[in-house]
Amino acid sequence: MRLQDETVAFKMGGVDAKPEDDVAEEVPSSIQRNLVVVGYALTSKKIKSFLKPKLEGLARNKGILFVAIDQNRPLSDQGPFDIVLHKLTGREWRQILEDYRRTHPDVTVLDPPDAIQHLHNRQSMLQCVADMNLSDSYGKVGVPRQLVIKKDASSIPNAVTKAGLMLPLVAKPLVADGSAKSHELSLAFDRHSLQKLEPPLVLQEFVNHGGVMFKVYIVGDAIKVVRRFSLPDVCKRELASNAGVLRFPRVSCAAASADDADLDPRVAELPPRPLLEKVAKELRRRLGLRLFNLDIIREYGKGDQYYVIDINYFPGYGKMPEYEHIFTDFLLNLVQSRYKKRSV
Numbered sequence: 001m002r003l004q005d006e007t008v009a010f011k012m013g014g015v016d017a018k019p020e021d022d023v024a025e026e027v028p029s030s031i032q033r034n035l036v037v038v039g040y041a042l043t044s045k046k047i048k049s050f051l052k053p054k055l056e057g058l059a060r061n062k063g064i065l066f067v068a069i070d071q072n073r074p075l076s077d078q079g080p081f082d083i084v085l086h087k088l089t090g091r092e093w094r095q096i097l098e099d100y101r102r103t104h105p106d107v108t109v110l111d112p113p114d115a116i117q118h119l120h121n122r123q124s125m126l127q128c129v130a131d132m133n134l135s136d137s138y139g140k141v142g143v144p145r146q147l148v149i150k151k152d153a154s155s156i157p158n159a160v161t162k163a164g165l166m167l168p169l170v171a172k173p174l175v176a177d178g179s180a181k182s183h184e185l186s187l188a189f190d191r192h193s194l195q196k197l198e199p200p201l202v203l204q205e206f207v208n209h210g211g212v213m214f215k216v217y218i219v220g221d222a223i224k225v226v227r228r229f230s231l232p233d234v235c236k237r238e239l240a241s242n243a244g245v246l247r248f249p250r251v252s253c254a255a256a257s258a259d260d261a262d263l264d265p266r267v268a269e270l271p272p273r274p275l276l277e278k279v280a281k282e283l284r285r286r287l288g289l290r291l292f293n294l295d296i297i298r299e300y301g302k303g304d305q306y307y308v309i310d311i312n313y314f315p316g317y318g319k320m321p322e323y324e325h326i327f328t329d330f331l332l333n334l335v336q337s338r339y340k341k342r343s344v
């Protein structure tokens, strides 16, 4: 059974997309070239999943040209670009981008490297959500109770007791840089086994959520939400009979879409749209990012309590329905609104 309204696209206030024909008229730099030039520095894996022929084709029709950045040549010698799209890691690259931003204030760098850096640590990543402390008539959005362990695994059982954290606990590497290692999560069922974990890590209370999570994709003002299968609930009986540490590498990458599954409606129901709008808008502002996604779960049996458990920069947009249209409109809007700002 295909549930109705399972993926939702909408805009959060802001500037609406202009019809593509209007764009060339309003952006002088693009009139001359008649193109919006987007330089990209992405891994080959990202190029394959994101820069698909459909996206490039649609972009071309709308006057957007994607140009690969050559990392072996100075960035300033390339282009001229209207936008630089990037997802590469490393201190050196960050420095190159920061210098480029300073010397090319007219180019939009998506997104600022230091803002992205914020998401590479699982503690700072969720701090904005915790600070937001969002609660309204549509629900509450928080972060599961968690504890950061920098070193010394033998101290974990006492630290957990002191912090009053309840088992089971999800252990996540503190560093979240997209490497295979950063996705090696485990579930610890008993206090004693906590010593087997390898710091630095974040220990997070496992929240039962009916085995389904929501991926909220954000591209500027646009949001789409999809369901994905997640870890199954752990009941009290299981907790009592299970011991040890269950390792689950790359669970998030393997999670299948749950959009077509025949699910309990209490589990399947998407988070209220106004609540997601608020969260996305607030996080966009606090994080200073325009391209990211959130993993959100709803506590089972507590209709309106939501938890953000993960935030990723420039996620796999290939899995976001209609991302080609959303992304190209977003790029055009960026150039347009920059021009409008300059001409005021």
Ligand SMILES: Nc1ncnc2c1ncn2[C@@H]1O[C@H](COP(=O)(O)OP(=O)(O)O)[C@@H](O)[C@H]1O
Binding pocket: 144, 170, 172, 176, 182, 183, 184, 185, 204, 205, 206, 207, 208, 209, 213, 229, 230, 231, 250, 251, 252, 253, 295, 297, 309, 310
């Ligand atoms: N606190 C939690 N409670 C319940 N399930 C969780 C929790 N944290 C993570 N998970 C499950 O583990 C998966 C991976 O966790 P996540 O923090 O998203 O790490 P990754 O960086 O590998 O995507 C999630 O998609 C979800 O299924």
Ligand SMILES: [Mg+2]
Binding pocket: 252, 295, 310
């Ligand atoms: Mg995740």
